Amino acid sequence: MSDDVVLRSESLTRTYGSGTTEVRALVDATLDVRAGELVVLRGPSGSGKTTLLNLLGGLDIPTSGTVWLGERRVTGASDRDLVDMRRREIGYIFQTFALLSALTAAENVELPMRLVGVAADERAARVDELLSVVGLGEHAKQRPNELSGGQQQRLGIARALANNPRLIIADEPTGQLDSLNAETMMSLISTLVHERDVAAIVSTHDPRMATHADRILEIHDGRLSARRGRHAGALREGI
Structure with missing residues (x-):
C-alpha cells in the first residue's frame, strides 16, 4: 500500500425529501482510499453503503460535501468529465x-x-x-x-x-454467491488490488468478507466509523 491517495471525500451528506419527510441517507462522510489498499465498507441493509458508493463514483450528487479522484474533483464535474472518469479511472x-x-x-x-x-x-x-x-x-x-x-x-x-483503473468500486460483489465462491471472489479482489496497486472500496453485509480488508469502515444509519484491518501495522488510525 502506497501513500498515494486515489479517492477522497469530505463531509459527504445525502438527504432525500424535505421537512417532515426528509431522510438522511448519508451524514458527514469523510474518508480516503490509497493505491494498493482494499477498504471494506460493512453495514446492514439500508445503512447507506450503496448511497456512499454512488456518490464516490459520481453516479449520484451529494446534498453537500466533496469527492476527489486523485486531483480531479468529482463533485460538480461536467457530465462529459464524469463519463470520462468512469470509463478510464x-x-x-x-x-x-x-x-x-x-x-x-x-x-x-x-x-x-x-x-x-x-x-x-x-x-x-x-x-x-x-x-x-x-x-x-x-x-x-x-x-x-x-x-x-x-x-x-x-x-x-x-x-x-x-x-x-485507479479505483475499483464494488457494491455487494458476493451477494449472489455461495460462501465458497464468495470467499474466492474476495480473495481474488484482494490479490489484484495489491498486485496492481489499485485502490478499492467494497461494500458487504457479510462479516466474513472483512477478513480480506486492509481497513474496515462500518456504516450505520448513514454514519461512518473505522476499524483496523488485517495489515494493522501499515494502517493509520481513524478513517
Missing part, C-alpha cells in the same frame, strides 16, 4: 454482474476498451491477459448465461480492470 463490480448477455466473455471485457479507443491489438492482448488472470481463459467464447455465478462474477472483475 473507475472499475465497477456489481452484485448482479451486469454483463451483456449478447456478448461473449471476451467481448464483455473488450467493450470498455472500445469505448475509450484502445487499439485492436492492445485490446486483444489485454482481454487474453485479464481472462487468464481471473481463470476464464478457456471460456472466452462463452456467453454469460453459459457460465456459473462464480464465473460471471470473475468475468465482472476482469471487465472492471479492462482500462487499468
Whole structure:
C-alpha cells in the first residue's frame, strides 16, 4: 500500500425529501482510499453503503460535501468529465454482474476498451491477459448465461480492470454467491488490488468478507466509523 491517495471525500451528506419527510441517507462522510489498499465498507441493509458508493463514483450528487479522484474533483464535474472518469479511472463490480448477455466473455471485457479507443491489438492482448488472470481463459467464447455465478462474477472483475483503473468500486460483489465462491471472489479482489496497486472500496453485509480488508469502515444509519484491518501495522488510525 502506497501513500498515494486515489479517492477522497469530505463531509459527504445525502438527504432525500424535505421537512417532515426528509431522510438522511448519508451524514458527514469523510474518508480516503490509497493505491494498493482494499477498504471494506460493512453495514446492514439500508445503512447507506450503496448511497456512499454512488456518490464516490459520481453516479449520484451529494446534498453537500466533496469527492476527489486523485486531483480531479468529482463533485460538480461536467457530465462529459464524469463519463470520462468512469470509463478510464473507475472499475465497477456489481452484485448482479451486469454483463451483456449478447456478448461473449471476451467481448464483455473488450467493450470498455472500445469505448475509450484502445487499439485492436492492445485490446486483444489485454482481454487474453485479464481472462487468464481471473481463470476464464478457456471460456472466452462463452456467453454469460453459459457460465456459473462464480464465473460471471470473475468475468465482472476482469471487465472492471479492462482500462487499468485507479479505483475499483464494488457494491455487494458476493451477494449472489455461495460462501465458497464468495470467499474466492474476495480473495481474488484482494490479490489484484495489491498486485496492481489499485485502490478499492467494497461494500458487504457479510462479516466474513472483512477478513480480506486492509481497513474496515462500518456504516450505520448513514454514519461512518473505522476499524483496523488485517495489515494493522501499515494502517493509520481513524478513517
